[in-house]
Amino acid sequence: FFISLLFLMLCLSNLEIEVNRLSLDTNNKKHEKLQDYLFYIRLKLLDKITWFRLKIDKKKMRRIENSKVFNKINKYEHIRDIILKNKREIFKKSNIKYFKEFDLEIKKLDSQIELCTSDNIFTSFSVAIISAIISIILANNITKYEKNKYKYFITPKYEDKPNVKINLNCIISLKIVHIMNVIYMLIKKRSVKYDERTSNRRTYA
Numbered sequence: 001f002f003i004s005l006l007f008l009m010l011c012l013s014n015l016e017i018e019v020n021r022l023s024l025d026t027n028n029k030k031h032e033k034l035q036d037y038l039f040y041i042r043l044k045l046l047d048k049i050t051w052f053r054l055k056i057d058k059k060k061m062r063r064i065e066n067s068k069v070f071n072k073i074n075k076y077e078h079i080r081d082i083i084l085k086n087k088r089e090i091f092k093k094s095n096i097k098y099f100k101e102f103d104l105e106i107k108k109l110d111s112q113i114e115l116c117t118s119d120n121i122f123t124s125f126s127v128a129i130i131s132a133i134i135s136i137i138l139a140n141n142i143t144k145y146e147k148n149k150y151k152y153f154i155t156p157k158y159e160d161k162p163n164v165k166i167n168l169n170c171i172i173s174l175k176i177v178h179i180m181n182v183i184y185m186l187i188k189k190r191s192v193k194y195d196e197r198t199s200n201r202r203t204y205a
Helices: 002-011 058-065 068-075 077-090 093-102 120-141 176-204
Strands: 013-025 034-045 049-057 105-116 150-156 163-175
Touching: 002 013, 002 034, 002 176, 013 176, 034 058, 049 058, 093 176, 105 120, 120 150, 163 176
Parallel strands: 105 150
Antiparallel strands: 013 034, 013 163, 034 049, 105 163
């Protein structure tokens, strides 16, 4: 009964990800590029009642990275290879069409971007392109527009050294049932490929 109830709640829930004070500076050293962040991951029944909540910040991530379990995983190269291989498999170009099924909703966006490419013309061109892309994404992923909830600024910097600075606060939401559907389609596609390979082997045998 409990498993059935949990499954029903998942199907009727939204996954909401809230990003606060995310700060990125590519001028910093490798481990300091992402200066700060705070994530809230929520499951909301009918997009109203929060029944699961997880908080992740930089300190918590450091504790996870320094944990025994994480260190053990890092020691075993074959486990890392399997994880990387699956990531590459999932995010292949041929799979992008499936991610359109997510039906993402952007509930809030507050972003400041500073961009420098060391080429003044390319910097100006890049700022215009990024601005256009963000406008298109917002136009297709906002249910109800409220001016005070959506603002972004992209500032070109005309300097010799390439650099990107990003400050981001946002809330995005998507239905769990859509996530399940995408996972099902990816698994189905993979199983079809596997069946084709095994049938080809039988033919040659």
